[in-house]
Amino acid sequence: MATAALADEARTAAELERVRNAPLELRRFVEALPKGGDLHNHLSGATYAESFIAWGAADGLCINATTFGLVPPPCDAPALVPAAKALTDSTLYGHALDKMSMRQFIPGPESGHDHFFRTFGAFGAASGPHIADMLKEVVARFASENVDYVETTLGLDRGAASQLGRQLPPGLSFAEMRDTLLRGGGIATIVANAKKTLDDAEAKLGALKCAAPEQERCSVVRYIAEVHRTNPREPVFAEMVAAFEIAAADARVVGVNPVAPEDAYISMHDFEEQMRMFAFLRPLYPGVALTTHAGELVAGLVPPEGLRFHIHDSIAVAGAQRIGHGVDIMRETAADETLRAMAAKPIAVEVCLTSNDVILGVRGKDHPMRIYVARGVPVVLASDDPGVSRRDLTTEFQRAVEEQGATYRELKQFARNSVQWSFLQGPSLWSDRAYSAFAAPCANDAPGPAPSPACRALLQQSPKAAMQWRLERRLREFESGF
Numbered sequence: 001m002a003t004a005a006l007a008d009e010a011r012t013a014a015e016l017e018r019v020r021n022a023p024l025e026l027r028r029f030v031e032a033l034p035k036g037g038d039l040h041n042h043l044s045g046a047t048y049a050e051s052f053i054a055w056g057a058a059d060g061l062c063i064n065a066t067t068f069g070l071v072p073p074p075c076d077a078p079a080l081v082p083a084a085k086a087l088t089d090s091t092l093y094g095h096a097l098d099k100m101s102m103r104q105f106i107p108g109p110e111s112g113h114d115h116f117f118r119t120f121g122a123f124g125a126a127s128g129p130h131i132a133d134m135l136k137e138v139v140a141r142f143a144s145e146n147v148d149y150v151e152t153t154l155g156l157d158r159g160a161a162s163q164l165g166r167q168l169p170p171g172l173s174f175a176e177m178r179d180t181l182l183r184g185g186g187i188a189t190i191v192a193n194a195k196k197t198l199d200d201a202e203a204k205l206g207a208l209k210c211a212a213p214e215q216e217r218c219s220v221v222r223y224i225a226e227v228h229r230t231n232p233r234e235p236v237f238a239e240m241v242a243a244f245e246i247a248a249a250d251a252r253v254v255g256v257n258p259v260a261p262e263d264a265y266i267s268m269h270d271f272e273e274q275m276r277m278f279a280f281l282r283p284l285y286p287g288v289a290l291t292t293h294a295g296e297l298v299a300g301l302v303p304p305e306g307l308r309f310h311i312h313d314s315i316a317v318a319g320a321q322r323i324g325h326g327v328d329i330m331r332e333t334a335a336d337e338t339l340r341a342m343a344a345k346p347i348a349v350e351v352c353l354t355s356n357d358v359i360l361g362v363r364g365k366d367h368p369m370r371i372y373v374a375r376g377v378p379v380v381l382a383s384d385d386p387g388v389s390r391r392d393l394t395t396e397f398q399r400a401v402e403e404q405g406a407t408y409r410e411l412k413q414f415a416r417n418s419v420q421w422s423f424l425q426g427p428s429l430w431s432d433r434a435y436s437a438f439a440a441p442c443a444n445d446a447p448g449p450a451p452s453p454a455c456r457a458l459l460q461q462s463p464k465a466a467m468q469w470r471l472e473r474r475l476r477e478f479e480s481g482f
Contacts, residue, residue, distance in 0.1 A: 051130075069123070100388075
């Protein structure tokens with residue numbers, strides 16, 4: 001059995017080499033490849049603009065005919081027209097699509113960075129009321145490209161936490177702020193509302209039959225609560241408290257993540273204090289994981305000193321268990337130390353090749369992906385905001401081959417890494433980081449529909465091991481086709 005599996009893997013690797021320089025055939029190959037999970041995507045940014053326009057029309061929203069963003073009614077002010085008009089006016093529709101995504105974007109007076117981040121304001125009026133619809137769309141799309149697991153990031157507090165933070169007196173310590181927030185009762189309401197938001201959203205997934213892990217062709221979903229790092233001191237701390245409280249109360253929420261442009265004024269100016277906030281809160285919520293956007297920066301976007309420590313401090317101070325982007329690693333003062341720490345602990349890096357190209361202009365040899373691989377840091381490929389960028393996770397795997405020279409064995413490693421370093425609960429199926437042998441309960445098993453009793457017990461108690469077993473079955477099936 002093992003010999004046959006190795007032969008299948010070798011034939012699959014040979015097929016990748018055959019199509020490596022044939023983009024259309026390569027796309028078909030990587031689309032069919034079981035990819036494990038997407039650990040870094042934003043729910044609204046993963047949704048395509050066509051959906052926002054349709055929802056805006058159904059909800060009676062308006063489109064600003066000058067800026068082409070969606071805004072609340074009434075639509076009787078100058079330059080405002082009903083969003084429904086876009087459904088019959090192809091010119092208006094096209095302009096709105098371009099405004100709400102990177103579709104047809106050409107850099108000029110507006111940079112890719114600025115256009116990308118402005119899209120969220122353009123479709124924000126339609127995204128808030130449609131979390132369930134966004135989730136249904138995104139999960140169905142991921143499943144169609146053979147993604148088994150998704151960790152999607154969203155604002156589960158719906159903006160309420162930052163409002164609580166603005167009511168805090170200035171100058172309080174972290175402990176005083178947290179005590180005040182928890183005594184007031186507002187956080188408990190936010191937690192209850194977040195649970196209802198997810199309950200309502202997952203009810204829509206039932207129609208896709210994607211809510212249960214045993215569904216073989218559906219993506220299993222977990223959630224990461226976002227914190228807006230561009231908020232001032234008290235509001236951002238309140239968002240952190242709310243995010244940790246939500247995750248502690250609801251097992252579906254597996255982590256916390258600071259989001260928004262890392263180069264914004266507050267993101268840069270308050271970075272070190274925000275890392276100390278995480279350092280204060282994490283021991284109080286030991287079951288909640290932390291992944292941080294860090295190093296989503298490039299020379300010229302910020303002063304040189306702003307490139308020197310964000311990844312390091314996200315790990316050493318905040319205690320991040322994964323790093324999102326990590327693009328400026330080789331500009332950091334302690335780059336070698338940080339890379340060694342990431343390889344040793346280990347701490348995975350979520351590599352978003354398309355996003356880094358679109359926002360930062362970093363691609364090909366300028367991207368540090370090969371450095372992470374060479375230094376033994378677990379790499380996972382991620383889509384970030386595929387709706388905005390008009391791409392998908394398959395694109396990331398294709399770019400890894402075309403621009404980063406990834407081999408089939410590396411693609412397989414990236415897929416396995418995405419489940420191994422996910423925040424799914426439970427012990428791993430694997431006994432080592434090289435994925436050379438299953439853990440003891442499954443050591444004598446081959447992936448299939450009938451695991452041994454001991455192995456079945458592990459799979460039943462560990463969602464992570466069960467997802468890894470599922471991925472191995474799908475990889476065997478994929479490779480046997482060659």
